[in-house]
Amino acid sequence: MPLKKNSNRLFEDVYDYIVNRINRGEWRAHEKLPSVRELAKELNVHRLTVFKAYQRLKEEEKVYAKDKSGYYIHPGNLEGFEHIQFPIFTSRVQRSYLSEIHQIPVTYQFSQALIDPNLLPNHYFADYIKKVFDLYPKVLGTYSTVQGDGELREALAHYFRKRHQLYVNANELIITSGAQQAINLISQAFVKPRDTVLMERPTYSAAIDIFRHQGATIIPVDILPYGYDLEQVEKNMKQYKPRLFYLNPTFHNPTGYTVPTEQRKRLAELAEQYQCLLVEDDPFHDIYFGHEPPAPLFRYDTGGYVIYIRSYSKYIAPGLRIALVACRQPLMKILLTAKSLSDNGTPLLNQKMFLHYFLSERMQQHLEKLRIALNIRKEIMEEVIVSTGWEWTSPKGGLNLWVKLPEEISAQTLLSNSVERSISFVPGNICDPLNELDSWIRLSYSFVNERQLIEGMKDLVDVYNSVYLIGKVSLT
Numbered sequence: 001m002p003l004k005k006n007s008n009r010l011f012e013d014v015y016d017y018i019v020n021r022i023n024r025g026e027w028r029a030h031e032k033l034p035s036v037r038e039l040a041k042e043l044n045v046h047r048l049t050v051f052k053a054y055q056r057l058k059e060e061e062k063v064y065a066k067d068k069s070g071y072y073i074h075p076g077n078l079e080g081f082e083h084i085q086f087p088i089f090t091s092r093v094q095r096s097y098l099s100e101i102h103q104i105p106v107t108y109q110f111s112q113a114l115i116d117p118n119l120l121p122n123h124y125f126a127d128y129i130k131k132v133f134d135l136y137p138k139v140l141g142t143y144s145t146v147q148g149d150g151e152l153r154e155a156l157a158h159y160f161r162k163r164h165q166l167y168v169n170a171n172e173l174i175i176t177s178g179a180q181q182a183i184n185l186i187s188q189a190f191v192k193p194r195d196t197v198l199m200e201r202p203t204y205s206a207a208i209d210i211f212r213h214q215g216a217t218i219i220p221v222d223i224l225p226y227g228y229d230l231e232q233v234e235k236n237m238k239q240y241k242p243r244l245f246y247l248n249p250t251f252h253n254p255t256g257y258t259v260p261t262e263q264r265k266r267l268a269e270l271a272e273q274y275q276c277l278l279v280e281d282d283p284f285h286d287i288y289f290g291h292e293p294p295a296p297l298f299r300y301d302t303g304g305y306v307i308y309i310r311s312y313s314k315y316i317a318p319g320l321r322i323a324l325v326a327c328r329q330p331l332m333k334i335l336l337t338a339k340s341l342s343d344n345g346t347p348l349l350n351q352k353m354f355l356h357y358f359l360s361e362r363m364q365q366h367l368e369k370l371r372i373a374l375n376i377r378k379e380i381m382e383e384v385i386v387s388t389g390w391e392w393t394s395p396k397g398g399l400n401l402w403v404k405l406p407e408e409i410s411a412q413t414l415l416s417n418s419v420e421r422s423i424s425f426v427p428g429n430i431c432d433p434l435n436e437l438d439s440w441i442r443l444s445y446s447f448v449n450e451r452q453l454i455e456g457m458k459d460l461v462d463v464y465n466s467v468y469l470i471g472k473v474s475l476t
């Protein structure tokens, strides 16, 4: 967390930071907190500031102190985290805020950045099941290799050379069970507790949870419609020496922004200069509504500092869980060990099914139709909210609108009210490594059908109007 040195709220910032981590359930009852010295170093503040924050937490009985030993989590202050105190849990319990929201049973799911299953090539896959068993009768009788099916990796390497001029060979690709697994493997393989990681602000919420669970100190990098402030990125690289920068530069989740080519080139140089890995997560590359986006940043990597993740689970078949990771040696060797410890390889049947679909003419036709259908849904969503006073930058690809509500509206309050009307969306704070951005929301237009999109969005505006009016009354 970068704390502003000149801020006279420094003490409050440190205090809030610790409270946030307690509320996120990062420590169990009676677990020891970082020492004053460690936390001061991590946050780059004076030890007295941390000491004062711990003192206040002690007065509020959020923590208790043991003589000469340090500060510990008070058991009475883990509201909502009772499970953490169950004795068989010997390590920190992981949370996924996004998945908690997805689990809320509602009719109008604007929280799921998934594609409506009716828009996916389900029937074609039914054909491929028979074909795959005819071609590979023992497909269920064997493991895949850890790295992934050789035939699929050859086909993907060829495709990437042709389509994006990404010069990779099959040995530089690994097949994973979705991008989510890839992020998790990268985090386990390359990040140690207390390492620094740069992440966009906002970013993909589950990635925050993954790196945080690994014990990383997260430094946010604002992403804007034109990309990043690269001077700031360089300063962060110089000052914090991060292990990696996790980024989603193409139709970014949640904002939809795309980082321009010049910045991609410069980032590849900075990565090499400061020896900071760039983890480029690129699940929406093919979902564009006009021009194709710039080539992946991986193309400009000459030093072997970029790890490129390309998921196909979103727009081909989420059920197959197929993504690929491209990187050079020696990173590949390290990732392979992590993958083998995780699951010994992605199921072979899924890879073969994917391969035959991927090589077919049908895939390109499917993508063309899908782009049109998603663009229509995006426009429908925008039409319903155009008169609300909400602000957003219309995305040129991807699955989400990133919407700014008036400052006095809390997305969390709006969400609780919306769930009562069977509507869900993602509140901005869970996409923010600093857990702020509370007047922002992410609305996905990709998952519900057009009729539900209109109904649900009108209801959401209705809920908003009632919350807004109540808010106004209580403010006056």
Ligand SMILES: Cc1ncc(COP(=O)(O)O)c(C=O)c1O
Pocket (backbone or CB within 6 Å): 113, 177, 178, 179, 180, 181, 204, 248, 253, 281, 283, 311, 312, 313, 314, 322, 323
């Ligand atoms: C930026 C980003 N990365 C990774 C994922 C996870 O992808 P997968 O379904 O391939 O695990 C998502 C899913 O929403 C995402 O938006």
